[in-house]
Amino acid sequence: MADIASTEAVHPAGLQHHFDSLEQQSDASTLGMWVFLVTEVLFFGGLFTAYLVYRSTYPDAFAVASKHTLIALGALNTAILITSSLTMALAVFASQEGNGKAVIRFLVMTWILGASFLVVKGIEYTTDFHDHLVPGAHFFIEGTNIGHAQLFFSLYFIMTGLHAIHMIVGLGILIVMMYMAGKGKFTKEYHIPMEVAGLYWHFVDIVWIFLFPLLYLIDRHK
Amino acid sequence: MSEHIVPKSTYYTIFVLLLVLTYTTVQVAYFDLGPFNVVAALGIAFLKASLVVLFFMHAKWAPKLQKLIMAGALFWLAIMFSFTMMDYLTRFLDVAR
Numbered sequence: 215m216a217d218i219a220s221t222e223a224v225h226p227a228g229l230q231h232h233f234d235s236l237e238q239q240s241d242a243s244t245l246g247m248w249v250f251l252v253t254e255v256l257f258f259g260g261l262f263t264a265y266l267v268y269r270s271t272y273p274d275a276f277a278v279a280s281k282h283t284l285i286a287l288g289a290l291n292t293a294i295l296i297t298s299s300l301t302m303a304l305a306v307f308a309s310q311e312g313n314g315k316a317v318i319r320f321l322v323m324t325w326i327l328g329a330s331f332l333v334v335k336g337i338e339y340t341t342d343f344h345d346h347l348v349p350g351a352h353f354f355i356e357g358t359n360i361g362h363a364q365l366f367f368s369l370y371f372i373m374t375g376l377h378a379i380h381m382i383v384g385l386g387i388l389i390v391m392m393y394m395a396g397k398g399k400f401t402k403e404y405h406i407p408m409e410v411a412g413l414y415w416h417f418v419d420i421v422w423i424f425l426f427p428l429l430y431l432i433d434r435h436k
Numbered sequence: 437m438s439e440h441i442v443p444k445s446t447y448y449t450i451f452v453l454l455l456v457l458t459y460t461t462v463q464v465a466y467f468d469l470g471p472f473n474v475v476a477a478l479g480i481a482f483l484k485a486s487l488v489v490l491f492f493m494h495a496k497w498a499p500k501l502q503k504l505i506m507a508g509a510l511f512w513l514a515i516m517f518s519f520t521m522m523d524y525l526t527r528f529l530d531v532a533r
Contacts, residue, residue: 237439240439241499241502244498244502245499245501245502245505248502248505248506249505251509252505252506252508252509252512255509255512255513256509256512256513256516259512259513259516259517260516262517263516263517263520266517266520266521267520267521267524270521270524270525271524285462285465289458289462292458293455293458296451296454296455296458297451299451299454299488299492300447300448300450300451300492302492303442303447303491303492304444304447307441307442307444307447310439310441311441409494412492412493413493416488416489416492416493417493419488419492420485420488420489423481423484423485423488424478424481424485426461426481427461427465427477427478427480427481428477428478430465431461431462431465431473431477432465432473432474432477432478433473434465434466435465435466435467435468435469435473436468
């Protein structure tokens with residue numbers, strides 16, 4: 215019995231048995247998350263490649279079509295996501311200090327900002343539907359080839375839609391983190407889940423950082 | 437733990453930089469810079485993404501193995517883009533003449 219007690223004394227909370235130390239466990243978790251994010255980069259990369267191919271094939275139609283995206287809402291959403299990345303970084307910072315209350319406070323702020331992004335996106339989609347910008351029988355844009363313009367909007371909806379799905383998953387992860395923080399799971403020594411959740415959230419931000427100029431900005435001057 | 441804790445002030449600085457860059461890229465988009473509109477838009481996007489990766493995602497202080505994985509993402513992405521475009525940009529050239 216004495217042996218077990220002494221083992222537990224050197225066995226910090228949260229350390230899984232197949233790791234030597236929390237540091238090793240933390241490095242392994244973070245590495246695993248980065249490997250996952252590489253697969254995500256290539257997942258979105260396939261869509262960016264499709265965009266590259268069709269934009270270079272039909273530059274005029276893409277220029278005309280992309281001017282129909284709502285730049286004010288896109289810019290607003292960019293600012294919202296950047297702010298949510300700040301609050302997420304501050305939540306991770308709070309977890310590094312073992313300050314559970316601050317973790318929850320910043321996670322709630324991040325969650326509200328993430329949800330606001332989706333609301334703005336929803337308003338944007340609604341406007342797109344009303345303006346006949348959804349590919350299909352009722353699609354209409356003046357002054358260019360309808361088929362080629364539909365390619366742009368197909369990519370617009372698939373890319374922003376896939377991004378929005380990632381946001382929804384992120385909101386779910388934030389709730390799990392709030393629950394864990396509420397249970398007092400995070401300490402100065404153990405806060406790996408927050409680090410990993412932070413990586414995911416910032417990655418989704420980065421995808422939007424590239425979607426915004428490609429879908430809203432680059433042909434705006436034409 | 438050898439974990440590097442980034443001070444809060446760094447996060448606020450990066451946040452302000454990201455907002456300034458977002459404002460800049462939107463303003464620049466309305467000027468006709470010819471081919472440089474694409475360069476400016478993607479250059480600023482790349483800069484913003486780098487700031488997020490280096491500071492918010494702590495890549496600046498990450499172990500070498502993690503940095504290698506990150507570089508791997510860019511490497512494979514570059515292969516996907518360049519090999520695909522090598523095909524599409526040359527496919528419709530009339531090679532016979």
